Amino acid sequence: MVHTCVVAGCRNRRTPGTTLSFYRFPRDPERKQRWIAAVNREGWVPNDGSRLCSTHFISAPLSPEMKEPGALEILDKQEARVEAANALLFLQGQGRPVVDVQGQEKLAGEKEKEQQAIAEESGSSSLSTDEDDDDSVSESKKGKFAQTSDAPVKFDDMLKALKKENQALRESVDKMSLSENSLRNDAEKVKFYTGLPNYFVLETVMWLLAPHMDGMKNVKLSKFQQLLLTLMRLRLDLRNQDLAYRFGVKIGTVTRTVHRMVNIMSSTLVPTAVFWPSRAELRKNLPAALRSSHPDCAVIIDCFTVPFEEPVSRVTQQQQRVLPASQEARTTYNVLKYLIGVAPQGVVTFVSRGVLGNVSDKSLAEGCGFLCKLLPGDVVLASRDLNIGESVAARGALFRIAGSYQGEADGISESSPPADTSSETASVQRHVERVISMVKQRYAMLTGPVESPFTTASERTSNLSTFDKIVQVACALNNLCISAAPLE
Known part of the structure; x- marks a missing residue:
């Protein structure tokens, strides 16, 4: 952002290569009022983007009272980051405190010294201007994104790649899950889990039993899942707890489903397939x-x-x-x-x-x-x-x-x-x-x-x-x- 000095008659602007510095208005009401008076513009009120150039200040080190509030905020953020890093190291066992009191005092002392060093560094850097902050940020961005800054990001290609990856993940999940889609084109999987030769026979059985399953209230499992669960119970002799884990339901739901489906198949499927x-x-x-x-x-x-x-x-x-x-x-x-x-x-x-x-x-x-x-x-x-x-x-x-x-x-x-x-x-x-x-x-x-x-x-x-x-x-x-x- 290009800043211009707000003092009446001053034409200084922040341009590349300039040696001037630009300062924010203080938050303290009394000091802020003195700065406004120095601007010498009747009825003028500063905003967040208002700046004063360094030519209107005495060429001496700024007193602590002249520090920008933004520096204090940066210090608070850095201290918070230090606390978070220490907590993370402690949880990972890398910063585990010593049991004795002397070791605890040593760890606390090291932590205090580290925070003090960061605070001093932040305090010295708090005298830097907006220009220094922006330059440092721009330099870091330039270092991290040197490649992307030279070539424009192709968002269409990124979107296509993400969609392709999403589709691949969906297909992988469907293949690993016990659903109709995962069994539809996999005869070996149908045979392994149900004993039936292919999906067509399984679908025929489902079509025959579906009208008799309308009275079964089971919000957790679909009709197909109820049939598949029962066939897996008969085919692989899996325990009810195992099936509960596989289908994400309670063990009581598995028990009731198996008994109900067996009764339906006994009255519907057996007379159709076992006859004289x-x-x-x-x-x-x-x-x-x-x-x-x-x-x-x-x-x-x-x-x-x-x-x-x-x-x-x-x-x-x-x-x-x-x-x-x-x-x-x-x-x-x-x-x-x-x-x-x-x-x-x-x-x-x-x-x-x-x-x-x-x-x-x-x-x-x-x-x-x-x-x-x-x-x-x-x-x-x-x-x-x-x-x-x-x-x-x-x-x-x-x-x-x-x-x-x-x-x-x-x-x-x-x-x-x-x-x-x-x-x-x-x-x-x-x-x-x-x-x-x-x-x-x-x-x-x-x-x-x-x-x-x-x-x-x-x-x-x-x-x-x-x-x-x-x-x-x-x-x-x-x-x-x-x-x-x-x-x-």
Whole structure:
């Protein structure tokens, strides 16, 4: 800023190379009034930009009373900076005081000397004029921004660079987050977190469940996040606390979300994906391995078990009293047993509710509703004897053990059974085991142990526990995957 002396008749101005100095008007009212009188301009009042040149002052060192108030402000600011720097060093452990009193006095003395030196330096520099201050500032700016002063800053380029950086950061955050955008174009990520083969299948499941989720009040999680959280619980068997951290919610929100979503999927998704196919559909797609030996095969059945942490609530005192005391019986008592029906094409067509492991296969098959699915003439195939031949025959169907000769199964003795019976038995056994293994590998929660909150009945009107529904939901999701296991 170019300053001009305000004294009447004085034409001195601050120009490059001048030796003159220019001074602000003092803030003290009495001294300020004497300066105004020296200006000799009637009715004139100075402002913040008014200056007096050095030609109107006696050529002697200025007294302390002539110091500009700005110098005092600079001193206060410098002292504040010193205090802030000392505090920062103390927090970083670099200025840690000594425990004894002598050390404390030494540190305080050094601090006082340092402040005094800064104050003296500031006091001596307080006699400098506006011109000196501005020159020093301009010199510092010139030193720091020498490059930018020569070439003009291209703000358009800076803005484009910042926008590009912002976009890259957004994409990085989206990629690391568990959102729709992060899964949309990443089939491997979808498969890892949900078990489904791609985003299209996940989106289809979401479309099927969304109308039934309108009544769920959850302001923290969107519908997609609720489904994703539940699938991650089934797929990776993550603890509720882990999911709470990942989705930024409370553990109670995770628990309620999983139970509600399992109920919705059990009533909506399971009937859609786990169903008993028609005879025409079964015969149309029957694998070549069964076309000659069992052309009327409707289902291949077997049982599998899942351990649980604590005794389920369905255990009665009578069951506890009749429980054998052997170690093997106690082991089977601490598992849930399920009957699973697999079509020859490799999809799950039936899943029973879970019962205690000490219940016989016959009791499970007769009490789970499996027999109601059979039609006269259907063939039920198994790799071992489940002792349900009479129960199946009562429905007009036939129970066959894979590899057994037809006459032997019907009670007729033959001297020369077919030679490939053992290979057929092994093939059927591998078929069911492969499907069961696939479901458990895809949804690790089915490997157990089952947590006790999931073993209680989820609804008063249903005898299915939450885990029973989880097993059925896992089988339904497995049927939606492309990688079915057809009979070899």
